[in-house]
Amino acid sequence: GENVEQHPSTLSVQEGDSAVIKCTYSDSASNYFPWYKQELGKRPQLIIDIRSNVGEKKDQRIAVTLNKTAKHFSLHITETQPEDSAVYFCAATSRSDSNSGYALNFGKGTSLLVTP
C-alpha cells in the first residue's frame, strides 16, 4: 500500500518567518494530495489540496508544491502568525486494497509552533 512520510515531526518558527513541511509518497499512481490543519482538540480541516496535473497552488499565505517525478510535495506557510500553530497532516490517495475506490493515506503529522 501507499506509504506517506512527513518531516519534520515538530517545527518551531518565529512570527513572520516562513514554515515548510515536506512529504514523500511511494505510490506513483497517487494523483491527489490534500493538506489538513488540526488545532488542539479539534477536527482535521482541509486547508489546501493539489492534483497531479499542476505543480503549485497558492491560497493567500499558503502554497503547496508537487514534484511527481521525485514523489514529494510540500506545504509552505509565509508570514506565519500565532494562529497558524497546529498539527498539519499531508495525505496522498491510493487505490484501496479492496479495489473499491481511492483511500487517503496520511503522514504522521507536523506540530507547528509559531512564537510571537
Add this chain to the structure above:
Amino acid sequence: NAGVTQTPKFQVLKTGQSMTLQCAQDMNHNSMYWYRQDPGMGLRLIYYSASEGTTDKGEVPNGYNVSRLNKREFSLRLESAAPSQTSVYFCASSENMDRSNQPQHFGDGTRLSIL
C-alpha cells in the same frame, strides 16, 4: 448544515465493555470512513464504506465492526473494549471514493478511554 456529526464526544469504558460510536453526515456523500488517532501515529483507517451497503477493512480493523445503516449513517462498534483501543476516533465522509481527487470532511471526534 452540520456536516459530519459524531456522538458521543467523550466516553469512558471498562475493559470488556461494548459500545457503538455513531456518525451521520448531511452532505449526501456516498463514502464514509472511520479513523483512529493516536499520538505520533497520525490518522489510521479502521474501516470504510465506499457506498451504502458496502464496508471494507482499512489498516487497523481488528477489534472493531462497522455498519452502514443508510446513506447518512456509519457506526463503529467495539464488541469487547481493550485498553489498546483508547484513542480519539474520527468519522469522515467524501462525495465518492471512486474518484481519486475527493477531499474528506471530518467530524469533531470521539475521545474514548478504556480502563
